[in-house]
Amino acid sequence: MRAADLASPAYRARALSTVVWSTTIGAVVGPNLAEPGAAVSRVLGLPKLSGAFVIAAVVFGVATLVLWIALRPDPLQEARRYETQAAGGALRDETTRAGLLDVIGLIRTTPNARFAFITIVLSHTIMGAVMTMTPVNMTMMGDSLTLVGITISVHILGMYAFSPVVGALADRFGYLNLILVGQAIFVGSALCSGLSGQSVAMITVGLFLLGLGWSVSLVAGSAMLSDSVQSHARPAVQGTTDTAMNVVSALAAGLSGPILSLYGFGGLNLIAGLLVVPILLLAPSTHRSNRSQPSAPRILT
Numbered sequence: 001m002r003a004a005d006l007a008s009p010a011y012r013a014r015a016l017s018t019v020v021w022s023t024t025i026g027a028v029v030g031p032n033l034a035e036p037g038a039a040v041s042r043v044l045g046l047p048k049l050s051g052a053f054v055i056a057a058v059v060f061g062v063a064t065l066v067l068w069i070a071l072r073p074d075p076l077q078e079a080r081r082y083e084t085q086a087a088g089g090a091l092r093d094e095t096t097r098a099g100l101l102d103v104i105g106l107i108r109t110t111p112n113a114r115f116a117f118i119t120i121v122l123s124h125t126i127m128g129a130v131m132t133m134t135p136v137n138m139t140m141m142g143d144s145l146t147l148v149g150i151t152i153s154v155h156i157l158g159m160y161a162f163s164p165v166v167g168a169l170a171d172r173f174g175y176l177n178l179i180l181v182g183q184a185i186f187v188g189s190a191l192c193s194g195l196s197g198q199s200v201a202m203i204t205v206g207l208f209l210l211g212l213g214w215s216v217s218l219v220a221g222s223a224m225l226s227d228s229v230q231s232h233a234r235p236a237v238q239g240t241t242d243t244a245m246n247v248v249s250a251l252a253a254g255l256s257g258p259i260l261s262l263y264g265f266g267g268l269n270l271i272a273g274l275l276v277v278p279i280l281l282l283a284p285s286t287h288r289s290n291r292s293q294p295s296a297p298r299i300l301t
Contacts, residue, residue, distance in 0.1 A: 013166070013167040013168075013171045013223035014164065014167035014168055016219055016226075017163040017164050017165075018164060018167065020160060020163040020167075020215065021161070021163040021164050023160050024156075024161055027156045027160060033055055034049075036052075037051030037055055038051055040054050040055060100240065103233075103237060106237065111285055111286055112225075112227070112228035112286055113228040113237060115282050115283070116175075116221045116224040116228060116241075118278060118279060118282060119220075119221035120217070120218060121245045121248050121249075122278060123213070123217035123218055123221065123279075124218065124245040124246070124248070124249045125249045126186055126210070126213070126214070126272045126273075126275050126276070127159075127210055127211070127214040127249075128249035128253045128256075129252040129255070129256040129259075129268065129271075130189075130190075130193065130210055130256070130268060131155060131207070131210065132253040132257075133256045133259075133268055134148075134151065134152070134155075134193075134203065134265075136260065138200070138203065141198055151207050152207070154204050154207060154208045154211075155208060155210060155211045157208065157211065158211025158212040159211035159212075159215050162215060166215050166216050167223075170223055171223075175223050175224035176220075176283060176286050178219070179216070179220045179224070179283070180283060182213045182216035182220065183217065183276040185216060186210070186217070186273060187273055187276060188213075189207075189209035189210040189273075190206075190269040190270065190272060191269075191273075192205050192209060193206030193265065193269045194265065194266040194267075196265070225237065225238065225241060259271060
């Protein structure tokens with residue numbers, strides 16, 4: 001979400017979607033590091049599967065250096081400077097600390113931030129719960145690892161490949177409208193996968209829709225979250241949201257196994273699909289314009 005710090009409100013979702021789209025490169029290259037990784041392992045005297053992690057660690061290190069050296073001035077600091085100038089010097093420009101309860105309080109009392117937070121957390125949870133158990137379900141059906149791999153690849157395609165289009169649509173038609181589209185796609189995914197039976201084709205289509213629904217919801221939701229608070233509060237709000245979505249999604253992924261065992265793949269998709277309901281119920285109380293009225297950065301004063 002830091003990609004939106006200097007983005008104009010009219011192009012904020014597109015800025016975020018570009019970063020999401022770039023993840024496609026890693027998603028495609030990553031699974032193909034087995035052979036190069038094995039060569040690295042032989043050179044370093046490590047177990048065969050360790051080499052891919054060595055390559056990843058080096059790439060992360062290079063990326064860190066590039067960001068540390070080349071990303072200057074800091075986009076967040078620049079955004080704060082522009083906001084301060086626009087407000088006639090009324091905003092504070094220095095970095096300050098905020099407690100977790102203060103951050104949660106700001107999210108809770110800012111309608112668009114609250115809605116975006118819930119959208120991001122629940123959308124990531126829907127995706128994580130169903131995606132985690134899809135390979136298990138397909139293996140139980142007797143499908144080959146090749147078919148499982150193709151299905152997951154199609155899912156990843158839905159997650160990342162279309163994000164620039166999603167960002168442009170969110171900027172054009174509004175974050176809330178795109179979030180609602182994302183929830184409709186989730187419902188379609190749950191129906192397709194939940195009613196798939198032994199059909200690999202239906203599961204694959206369902207997983208593609210699952211990834212696309214995630215992309216639409218996360219891009220639009222992240223842009224709305226960034227837009228709903230001032231730059232002083234943005235890092236704390238974004239960090240809290242990222243932590244919450246990963247913790248909740250991890251818990252859901254852990255529970256998805258017992259749910260699959262008890263209720264089958266159809267039951268898992270039904271339960272995951274029901275998570276769109278809170279988002280739909282909160283939608284009427286959310287501002288439809290892209291540019292919400294951000295709260296004063298009271299948590300940082």
